[in-house]
Amino acid sequence: MDIVDLSTLPEQDSRYDEFLRQVCDKYEMDHAAYAGMNPAAGTIHGHVTYGDDWKVHYQEQGLHLIDPTLHMSQRSIAPVDWSRLERGKDFQRVFRDAHDFGIPDQGITIPVRGPYGDIGLLSATRECSRDEWKKLVSSVISDLQSLAVHIHDNVMTSDTISRMLYHPTLSSRELEILQWAAAGKSQQDIGDILSISHRTVEVHLRSSREKLNALTTPQAVGRAIGIGLIYPG
Amino acid sequence: MDIVDLSTLPEQDSRYDEFLRQVCDKYEMDHAAYAGMNPAAGTIHGHVTYGDDWKVHYQEQGLHLIDPTLHMSQRSIAPVDWSRLERGKDFQRVFRDAHDFGIPDQGITIPVRGPYGDIGLLSATRECSRDEWKKLVSSVISDLQSLAVHIHDNVMTSDTISRMLYHPTLSSRELEILQWAAAGKSQQDIGDILSISHRTVEVHLRSSREKLNALTTPQAVGRAIGIGLIYPG
DNA sequence: GAATCTATTGGGGGTTTCCCGTAATTTTGG
DNA sequence: CCAAAATTACGGGAAACCCCCAATAGATTC
Numbered sequence: 001m002d003i004v005d006l007s008t009l010p011e012q013d014s015r016y017d018e019f020l021r022q023v024c025d026k027y028e029m030d031h032a033a034y035a036g037m038n039p040a041a042g043t044i045h046g047h048v049t050y051g052d053d054w055k056v057h058y059q060e061q062g063l064h065l066i067d068p069t070l071h072m073s074q075r076s077i078a079p080v081d082w083s084r085l086e087r088g089k090d091f092q093r094v095f096r097d098a099h100d101f102g103i104p105d106q107g108i109t110i111p112v113r114g115p116y117g118d119i120g121l122l123s124a125t126r127e128c129s130r131d132e133w134k135k136l137v138s139s140v141i142s143d144l145q146s147l148a149v150h151i152h153d154n155v156m157t158s159d160t161i162s163r164m165l166y167h168p169t170l171s172s173r174e175l176e177i178l179q180w181a182a183a184g185k186s187q188q189d190i191g192d193i194l195s196i197s198h199r200t201v202e203v204h205l206r207s208s209r210e211k212l213n214a215l216t217t218p219q220a221v222g223r224a225i226g227i228g229l230i231y232p233g
Numbered sequence: 234m235d236i237v238d239l240s241t242l243p244e245q246d247s248r249y250d251e252f253l254r255q256v257c258d259k260y261e262m263d264h265a266a267y268a269g270m271n272p273a274a275g276t277i278h279g280h281v282t283y284g285d286d287w288k289v290h291y292q293e294q295g296l297h298l299i300d301p302t303l304h305m306s307q308r309s310i311a312p313v314d315w316s317r318l319e320r321g322k323d324f325q326r327v328f329r330d331a332h333d334f335g336i337p338d339q340g341i342t343i344p345v346r347g348p349y350g351d352i353g354l355l356s357a358t359r360e361c362s363r364d365e366w367k368k369l370v371s372s373v374i375s376d377l378q379s380l381a382v383h384i385h386d387n388v389m390t391s392d393t394i395s396r397m398l399y400h401p402t403l404s405s406r407e408l409e410i411l412q413w414a415a416a417g418k419s420q421q422d423i424g425d426i427l428s429i430s431h432r433t434v435e436v437h438l439r440s441s442r443e444k445l446n447a448l449t450t451p452q453a454v455g456r457a458i459g460i461g462l463i464y465p466g
Numbered sequence: 467g468a469a470t471c472t473a474t475t476g477g478g479g480g481t482t483t484c485c486c487g488t489a490a491t492t493t494t495g496g
Numbered sequence: 497c498c499a500a501a502a503t504t505a506c507g508g509g510a511a512a513c514c515c516c517c518a519a520t521a522g523a524t525t526c
Contacts, residue, residue: 149312
């Protein structure tokens with residue numbers, strides 16, 4: 001499969017699970033999981049190849065609060081091999097539980113970040129010898145990195161599109177001006193940039209606020225970013 | 234963000250230039266370039282394998298303002314093949330100039346995002362037939378993806394200045410007030426809510442802007458949301 | 467063809483923010 | 497423990513923002 005071609009990636013939620021299974025087959029992994037969240041929009045997506053029972057247990061126990069893989073990925077950009085995680089109290093707790101559900105403590109998590117503060121985590125596990133694991137990882141790490149990026153891109157794009165369907169449509173001019181505002185430009189600056197009067201800029205900002213149901217420009221900028229209409233400047 | 238700052242931060246780390254050259258050799262590319270920016274810290278890094286003359290021309294002409302590769306990468310997360318860029322006015326302008334400096338219009342740009350709003354772009358070019366290029370890209374895309382992450386991670390963490398500002402730590406009070414600002418409250422409102430003077434609120438907003446390297450409150454709000462410090466209200 | 471939406475510009479005026487200070491107490495960190 | 501940072505507070509003046517109003521032109525829609 002051509003990894004670059006986004007069209008080959010599944011578009012429907014139900015197919016992500018199947019896709020992860022294919023990843024496992026291709027890269028000789030036992031299990032794979034993807035978790036994506038867009039804090040700005042408040043949406044969360046999760047897909048796993050292991051049964052839903054672990055998913056349920058994970059949520060019920062609130063393991064996401066102490067999960068060291070999440071903790072690590074939060075401020076990391078490079079892939080994190082679970083063997084490098086600190087063997088602390090939280091680690092013991094999460095991975096002891098995981099073990100009961102047939103999930104080994106040998107795995108890797110690849111964090112991906114999008115333009116709107118969205119974070120995606122692609123994890124893969126395999127039960128085997130240490131040497132075997134090391135060898136496997138080094139041979140597939142690049143491919144997994146690419147896959148992580150593309151699956152996250154796919155999920156977030158469809159997420160954004162679906163969200164935008166229920167949100168106001170700002171005119172291109174309004175978006176343009178709001179984008180400049182998010183970039184720290186004053187109304188006068190924007191007017192100069194676009195070669196229009198600063199009063200016109202103010203009108204567009206006002207209608208943007210009205211459409212976004214925002215009281216102030218900062219709120220409008222925040223909402224627009226949350227919806228995915230613009231990006232942080 | 235303003236890339237004009239490039240001139241004020243003449244970062245010359247020959248290690249990365251050499252590294253890029255090795256990338257070219259290994260992956261049969263003509264040229265490679267890396268550009269990294271941390272808006273919160275206001276730092277910018279640039280490394281290229283082609284001569285400095287293009288770099289100079291690029292800055293002097295302010296091409297970063299219209300460069301379609303930058304524009305695309307800003308809101309993208311997946312690798313962008315230049316062939317998929319819109320052939321607009323800006324494209325013509327930038328790539329006509331680039332051609333004069335021996336840079337082809339056949340290339341790819343891989344964006345990488347860090348935890349604190351930092352963005353890195355790894356670009357590679359090669360002059361060859363279309364089919365040859367496609368084949369080359371699909372065979373090295375995964376490796377380039379990993380390399381992009383690696384370089385960006387390295388650059389962002391190795392730079393001492395950046396390291397200090399890499400993690401803008403807003404005080405709880407600043408976050409609290411910024412969150413209210415994102416919720417559309419005025420300074421007076423926030424002062425009433427927190428039972429403090431609206432002038433104190435203004436002080437916190439100011440220091441928040443400084444820490445986030447934002448010129449205006451809307452920009453600070455957007456940036457904080459982008460980094461994940463606060464949420465849209 | 468009329469109505470609607472969008473983009474544009476303008477005036478007037480009140481409100482808000484922002485920048486320049488100073489300065490106290492409390493908290494935090496090396 | 498001392499230094500640094502955070503938090504609190506005040507004020508004046510300049511700048512920016514925001515809201516009311518009205519008006520013209522183009523594009524789209526009904």
